[in-house]
Amino acid sequence: MDLRFRGAQPSQEERAAVDDLLGPPATAWEGGARTELDLRMAARAEEARDLLLPALHAVNDRIGWISEGALEYICRRLTIPPAEAYGVATFYSLFSLEPRPQRVLHVCTDLACQARGAQVVRDRVEERFGPPGKDWHESPCLGMCERAPAALALEAGQPHRAEVYAPATPETITTITGAAPRANGHAPSLEVAGETPVKEAVPQAGEPGLVLLRRIGVVDPASLDDYRAAGGYTALRRAFELGPAGVIREVLESGLVGRGGAAFPTGRKWEAAARQPDHPHYLVCNADESEPGTFKDRVVMEGDPYALVEAMTIAAYATGCAKGYLYIRGEYPRATARLQHAIATARSRGLLGDDILGKGLSFDIELRRGAGAYICGEETAIFNSIEGQRGEPRSKPPFPVEKGLFGKPTVVNNVETLVNVLPILERGAQAYAAAEPKLFCVSGAVERPGVYELTFGTTLRELLDMTGTTGTTRAVLLGGAAGAFVTELDIPLTFEGTRNAGATLGSGVVLVIDDTVDLRRLLLRIAEFFRDESCGQCVPCRVGTVRQEEALHRLSRRVDDSDLVLLREVGQTMRDASICGLGQTAWNAVESAIDRLGVFNR
Amino acid sequence: MSYDRLTHPLVRENGVLRKASWEEALERAAEGFRRNIERHGPDSFAMLSCARSTNEMNYIGQKFTRVVIGTNNVDSCNRTCHAPSVAGLSAVFGSGGGTSSYQEVEDTDVIVMWGSAARNAHPIFFQHVLKGIRKGARMFAVDPRRTGTAQWADLWLGLNVGTDIPLAHAVAREIIHAGLHNEAFIERATVGFEEFRQCVEPWTLTAAEQVTGVPAEAIRELAHAYARADRAQLCWTLGITEHHNATDNVRALINLALLTGHVGRYGSGLSPLRGQNNVQGGGDMGAIPNRLPGFQDLLDPQIRERFESVWGRPIQPSYGRNLTQMLEGMAEGEVTACYMIGENPVQSEADSLACIKRLSMLDHLVVQDIFLTKTAQMADVVLPASAAWCEADGTFTNSERRVQRVRKALEPPGEARDDIWIMCEIARRMGHDWHYDGAEEVWNELRALSPQHRGMTYERLAELQGIQWPCPSEDSLEPPYLHGRLWESDPAKRGTPAPFAVLRHSPPVDLLDEEYPLRLTTGRRLDSYNTGVQSSGFASPLRRGETIEMCPEDAEKLGVVAGEEVRISSRRGTVTAPVYIDPGLRPGLVFMTFHFPDEVDTNALTIEATCPIAGTAEFKAAAVRVEKLVKAG
Amino acid sequence: MIPLQPPRRLIDVQIDGEAVRVPEGSTILDACQAAGKDVPTLCYGDTLTPKNACRVCVVEVEGARTLAPACSRKAEAGMKVGTDTERARQSRKVVLELLGSSTDLSTTPRAAEWTAEYGADPERFGDDAATVAQPAKVDNDLYVRDYAKCILCYKCVDACGEQWQNTFAIAVAGRGFDATISTEFDAPLTDSACVYCGNCVEVCPTGALSFKTEFDMRAEGTWDESKQTETTTICSYCGVGCNLTLHVQDNKIVKVTSPHDNPVTKGNLCVKGRFGYGYV
16 A cells, blocks of 8 residues: 555654554564665565554553554554544544543443432542543443442553542542552553452352352452363363254254344354355454443453353354454453453463364454444444444444454354353253343442343342332333333333333343432433444434434423424434434433433423 | 647747747748758658647648658657557567556456556556455566555565566566466467577576566566466556667566466456557557558558558658657758647657757757647747647547547637648648548548548447447457457467567666766656646646655765755756655665656756667666755855 | 356346336345436445445335335345335435534535425524534645535545545544544645545535635636536546546636546546646
8 A cells, every 4th residue: 555654753652552562563664674675575564454453552551642653653564544543543532642641530420320429420520630531531331330420540551550439429539649540460460450349249149040140259250270160161061062053053942142232043143154155254252331331241251251251162163263352342441351361361271272172173362442432332333343444333234144354254242142152051052041041230229239140031120129229219221321211110121021111121221210310411411422422424323313412402401392303303213214223222212211201291 | 837828820030939820820831841842852851740639630640741741750759658568569469559458457366567657657547456456466566666556566576777677587487487387378379489488597586686686586476476367467657668678678578478378368468558648549540650540561562552542642661760760860961840749859858958959950840739838949830739638529549449539628729729720721731632521530531541440430439438449340349458369279360479579688778887876767746747738737736846756865875855955967967956755765766757847857867778679768767976965155 | 258247137126116127236226216216315426335324315125124225225136115105205304404404515416405305494403503514624726625515425535545546545533423534633635645636526425525616616606507518538648548527617627527437437537637637
């Protein structure tokens, strides 16, 4: 490619950050020193566009922001046009292309936190640090809803660090010094400052009968031996006995459907991918858990990381993938660290790599971090993000099983979906199906928030009995920002049951709203969320989410029927004509609040 | 600077050009031609026809030369760029056109861009190359500079200027030694393989590396990729043809196609990329000293007879002078009258001072142009023409032999007139009462005389968005590539076999030494064109004026920085220009264009060492010295 | 041999109840055109891969949960398509309102016609509705970028990028409503990779990108397409033979385009062909 550079130079530190990731440049044309040979012949550089996101992280992690010199250097190294790299870097909210402090505080103002007093925290932060944008940002859901309200400090450096404040109170904010959080051992650290043990997020921890959560809080998440002693890797052995087709048959029979929200039968997806003649096949684990109010995948990854590694290995075996990508959201430092550790350990012990368990299976996992974009959890946007493109959803068809990552057949599954494969193989499809487990993320006005494991069919009321509620429950938001408010508590928590109630199970969000919560303010926050997170690709969503927010602002001041009509028309158009699920669902919660909660009744 | 259009005729009076009426100017032009024919015979006349004008104009131009004057002294600026391609291709295949279509570049497996900076010089052709690359074709770029084209290549080979033959020979030897040559094709469709094999035998990869500077592994990779490809396109531009042994360079590349059978099939072929809009058409129309319209050989009595019967005048049975020979003839007093249409040799020829001297020796110089160029300023009569591409009707023929319609969109300014009208008026004053009712009538006369254009009616050209020649029939289309006959199993259909050429390496004439240690090579930039007469008319944000481009290492050695004015000297002249740093150059290699002759006369530096076969000058290799200017005070 | 296109199977689809037969691989839009239906499009370009970003071409496909973009969705055998159903019309109306309320569509061909046809009322979002209004970027003498008219259809990015020009001077930067077409760090064009081929202007559907000649003449009030002639001829520069369509007003070239179906150019030109006419 005949790239044109404006001539900005990277600092030594920026260059080192990139070179630590990519190794030294191979030729003068990629940013190295000019040699005789370079001036006589040059081969096309290897395609490495997919390393753009990791390279941007490398600089942002080390320096705190990405200068033009650093971006040009990345572009030279990876043969990427600077305008394109700029377009990608500006897509992600965790990157800055302007100078900013090394340490930046992300204060969650999203639904679960708002239901628990985030506004006071936010205001206190503004009082201390000034207006948002430099030292601190308002953040979409950080996935720490069980400890709401939450805040997360990210600090650039070598190593870069994170510190969690959850629950963050005006008092804890007052104690934030702005200094570096204390160092917590050598990198990669498995702990993050301010974090609490994972089991505190699992009120049922240690209870007998748990399936998906049985090891959480029980085994040491860093120890492969602990994992194996607690039943780890028996499912993979069983998979080898069954063979790839047998595994798919078992998953089909279990009736497992995707837990990411769309509820597509996992076995059918695997079967379709396995059949594709085009190779290679890819596996993508969607760990970009970003739906407001959702934190179950984080808890599983932090508490039982090897389970995910094993489950991915089984999925790869069944569908013929030699490579898997684990795409994890950028706001999950502890889950990232623990999974990196688990992957490295599994690799060093022959459980990833060539000839796994001596069965001739070759499979490895590459972890990729998101950088603050909800849309990247969409199953095709995640491919673009991994490939180093802007994380915009693709048109379907073609579907991922035909043309997915790098244009090849791809299986993309959510974390919870994958870990369900372990009990299916350990117990057999029938036994599994007889008591199919489902995780719920309970937050808001409850006594014991956290991740709960239930068998399908439990009613919402039964769940709330377990968690206990506080105040007067006014409504429950099921399924997150893309879900719907319900007031009826006797609905069974199944895909069908919630659908019949005009709601959705979605990602398992159960956010309890009591009468102290300003519903109009909550709706505005939902609208803000969609406006912020719309990728901007299609008109209904790009402009529709803005018009929805504007109308809600007007309605919170004064209820006008024409605005309600407008909301409905814009909402229906977003639902009908948007490219992806983000736009299609951006009106759901608002609609249910108007229709069921009478938010704008006069 | 930008030029103003000529809006009225000019004649020279008392040494200066003054405004004249058409009547006076045409009469003066005709009178001068008559005078010189009477005094020195028809061969004292020379016409330079315009490679930027229409086929129809070129047809009339050569007809004027052959019929009104009675000589074959007609040529065009084709000479300064692609005559060697025509000479080389026609010597091997009997036809001088590129063998392939643009679409085939998109559908091929290997593309070799040899001495071609098409990314900048032929941007839309390069879009077809890019489509090919996007579809999986491997591209190789052979160029001393790492140009934009080279940056798209799977492999760039940065050879020394003027070592194309050693490189091609080494590629050939490697193909033969690896057993990758196409024996069946060689056996059936070629002659002279054995001699060729012996001639390339000394060029081992190591020997070639020493001479060309290209690492052996790279030569090997090119050889294997080209030979193993199912389909391969070999494209070249002025990097091959602007050398003193240019026709040999072309033959060296054709040898590779013969060796591997990469010609005469869909997707495999040889594509010289033409530098001017109608260079191809000018030659096709017979505006060259050795061919009649339709690229038909002048020496063939049957062909001559056909033309004579239509034109009503005998044609001299000998080749005329080419541009180089015309200029020599002027110096020797043998050419005394010249009709120059749309050409600016004062600024486009190598060694421009010598060219001015020669033109000034003419008795009668008529220049027909749209601008008062440096050449026009020397004329006795200046005739203001219309701009062919938008003020006239007709056709152009592009690098893939596609004849396409040119249509009049604008009225020419002032008194400027159509080229064909002007020529007919002069012809009338010289006793030939020609009448053409528009360009189509000219075209139809050509179609009747040229079998390869016969099927191309204006109506069909419009309907099909151009037609590639040959097109002998109005009812059908030929394949987009040439020379499919070479693959016929019937020897009769196969026709004359294609000869391998036995060639010898001949390094650039202008030797490097301690006094002139740097190799200057020249070329085009994206937004500018030739002598800049046309391209100066728009405000390109890319234009930075003439510069001398050099690598960072040389700049450092000379102690100069970007933008600094330096003196550049060759054995022929000296100019000054600011420095521009281009990391795509290597130590010892510098680059200039000739787009800004009024500011920096690059051709004062270049050498007029010409190809003996085609007459093209060695623009691509001069020896120069670059010096830091000592600031006054 | 010249490779022939493999023969394409024909499939039957229903457009508004009318049977249409189209080659396999055709889009719904192709089928609609074959059936003589006028489906509005903005981001669709005949030389580009459909991006289906604008969503004005949505149609109702029987059995589908959402509306389908006609420009990119492939027609399937037996598919029943409604181009003019209440749901499709409603969506188009709102999409036109969303565009009209946020973007200056004054130079978008047919925008006014469609707005009337679908009864769209862009004013309904009130005076405070956010827009992309901003001053036009005039940073060179050849073409102007007036992003107040940009509907973010990606066509310029695709034409500049790997579909045609492969220069990659521009990309979409930012996200959501704040997304813009931008050079790296929003540098002026003169300091970007732009090579001024104008192929982005050629595909721009709204006039957000326009030649400086047109921009200036519009500002002066002298731009008058009814007084213009279009003549296709051949470029006067290199020997590639690009077809130029000269738009002439008062015996002056005011704009140069290229036929999109031309085998040489496919609608693309370089800086010389597009802008190098000043000398005549």
